[in-house]
Amino acid sequence: MSDINLNLIAVSKKIDYITTISGNIVGWMIIPMVLSLAYEVVARYIFGAPTIWAYDMTFMLYGAFFMLGSSYTLKNKGHIRTDMFYDAWSHKTQAMVDLACYAFLFFPFTLIFTLVGWEYFYQAFINDERFVSSPWMAITWPFMMTLPLTGFLLSIQGISEVCKCIVAIKLNQWPLATKQES
Amino acid sequence: MDQQILGIIGLGVLLCAIFIGFPIAFTLGAVSIVMGFIALGPVVFDLAILQTLSVMQDSVLAAIPFFLFMGFLLEQSGIMERLFYSIQQLFGGLRGSLYLAVIVTATIFAAATGIVGSSVVLLGVMAAPSMIKSGYDTRMSAGAITAGGTLGILIPPSVMLIVMGPVVGVPATDLFAAAVLPGLLLAFLFAAYCMVRCWINPALGPALPLEMRAVSLKPVLIDLMIGIAPVIVVLLATLGVILAGIATPTDAGAVGCVATFLLTTLSGRMSIAKIKNCVMQSLQVSSMILLLVTTSNLFGAVFSRLGSADMIANFLASLPLPPMAMLILILLLIFLLGWPLEWVPIVLIVVPIFLPIIKAAGIDLIWFSTLVAVTLQTAWLSPPVALSAYFLKGVAPTWKITDIYAGMSQFMLLQVFAVILLLIFPQLATWLPSIN
Amino acid sequence: QSSPIKMKIQAGVPSASIYYELMKNFGDRVDKMSNGRLKVEVLPDGAVVGAFGILDAVDKGVVDGGFAWTHYWSGKNSAAALFSNPASGSGVGLDQVSHMSWLKNGGGDQLYDRLFTEVLKKNIKPFMIQPMGPDPFGWFKQPINSIADMKPMKYRSPPGLTAEIFKEMGLTTVSMPGAEIVPAAQRGVIDAAEWIGPADDMILGFQNVFKHYYLQGLHQSTDVAELLINRTFWDKLPADLKVIVETAVSATIAETYTFNVYRNAIALEKLKKDHGVKVHDTPKEFFTAFQTATTVVYARESEKNAFFKEVLDSQKKFAGIVVPYWTQINGLYYNIGSTVVGGKK
């Protein structure tokens, strides 16, 4: 294999590693999510003493959970495709189609999340915006920060996927084949 | 170019773009943004963010990660496999018994949840492995799970009916009552279809081989009790609290997770590695589903903003047709729009345009709403833009999407048959609300 | 003639709401007055964005206009609630009419404009358009005679500072979207709830799960909905179209007053006759307790937020002049009405 290919694979491996770590951190958010809502149910319905924070806490965690997990899902090929034509193509063709789609469909999408999402986060941060859904009136910026962060994580994972595409186009063989972990 | 025309072109582009084979969530997002950008300019970026924020704060959708986590815990612990095996043993010689189990479970589950996503994934996680192992037909299995799962949004509670109530001006509780019989009718049609097909062709859902059948009923029943007991505990902890009116489905999802976790861990069926597996799978499938929901909402919002649906509906509404012909035309339009779109823009935009005609013709609003609801159900089963297919693919990755499409299409036809029955027998919808 | 200008307004209410109907009327009026040069299209809640996304959507120009309530933006600045829904007349005794008078004659409109331009920094031209209050205290499964009766109940209230006032009174509130209230109540998730008023509440079917209705609400004793217009869109309108929009807004304010009284009255009649709903007076102790809690919460907020204090002070000053007079007048009408209906409800 040529140096270029090896370099691309090395870059891809590094990014995949970062994404795996981010996924491992985000995944465990489901535990506090479950526990805070379960605690609320017990507090509200059994002890008649509801908290003011548990609902908001759960929904903030839920929103962050699926958004931040989307790059990990991309890495594991967990975002569903219609595979009827795709599966029949050679690896090279698959990679060429993917490369075009990353360029024209994927990056514009993630770029918007990164840039416009950042603007929303920044406004929420400097204006000290609050959630009005409960008397807790929680600050919104940590929640809003997940928008640009999702855009960023997706974008770098996209770079890794593009590296894999380029190698696959050259070799007509997907490198670092990830099994679909489902 | 007219914005309305652009919206219709967008629908066509979407239907084609999906077949390229790029992850659908990103395809949907990109098509929406490009279509929106051409028509509206950069404001579509803000629309994308606002739509995302609203899915991120949707307390009803928040049930999805909980039900997924619960489902994976049950699956990893092996409890579900044991339960489904016991059912097969119990019905030993009956062909397609697992289909029956899936539809019955789906119907019970539909009475607890108001959305499709949590039903389809939970059924997929729990039943698909057993169906594969028992040599069941992939298409029919996928069809039964997706169709059964869509009952979640028809049998009360239902977010679709909650949204439709204030649009039509009928209390959602009346619509709930009206949807019960059509929901059960569909469940019956689904089950009957599976059983008849299997009876004709045993290969679709083979009965347990003779040598695997139980010799006597007693050990089977004991095994079933042992298999069922934990599941009953979990069902009581989740469905029970919802049905008893103690908590919302999302609340109950969290309680169900805790109950399932305690149950599986205390019975020694869990390990750290398995738990980690459940956590990461829940993350992955939640992300897949909710990103799809986000981008399909975005597509719907752009489409609504462009006014294409208004244009078509206003045109049809202006036709001089007798009421019944108009009613059938409306249902046909909703059916066709359900192909590329999800139910939200159809309920919010299309239904109100026809409402004056329906009211003027003296057509019963509860009957009309129920017809619309059952017709909209088909949108979940009409490929290629059929979210339930993607949800299922996420939890049953070995099934090809083409097989899932083929399977769900059969059930979509049953759904159409149900609409026709409902047209002929309005009492199916109007009887229960009238005695309420 | 150039082609007509289109104004898309995203409403925060569903299409069956009487307030949606009023916005449609507003659009028709603009259309006719401008001889078809300005076409208004009203979209129901959720069509493009949800109710809580309207502010940002109008600011960025995703839609040209929005129909919602100022208190929806109180998470961005708590003073927002004082413009549309000050609790118990801001604690200074303003009612729906005198509150509108404050907006028009007491400097309220100027502060309202500043809220959007200076405080929230939004590219928005705001109009108060539908004085639809007061909102009833709401629906109960069991009648209540005291605050203590309500303590074990789970009550759906509007979010934000209002929820904080209930909390100050020791009551438990939950927040949920309007359309989900009745299904939640049917399953017993909540025991009591407030929404908008008899006409809109009836559409959602509150009468099917609750039979006790308390019309006298303090938490939204005034309730004014607003029309937000993207300022770039507004600035581009020719001068005559601007006046047409402003005039149509004034007409809608007048229409809301008359429409609201009639539509809610016939809805209430129907609720009582056909659905066996019992209407009760809100127990007296709620008035003092709520008023006290409002003063405490608002004073606390005034310390944290200078603009909140400025608005509240303006209302206090105005109320000092108007409330003594207006209360006498309200007394007149109350006495006239009471001699006719007596204790009947």
Ligand code: NA
């Ligand atoms: Na349901």
Ligand code: NA
């Ligand atoms: Na579809």
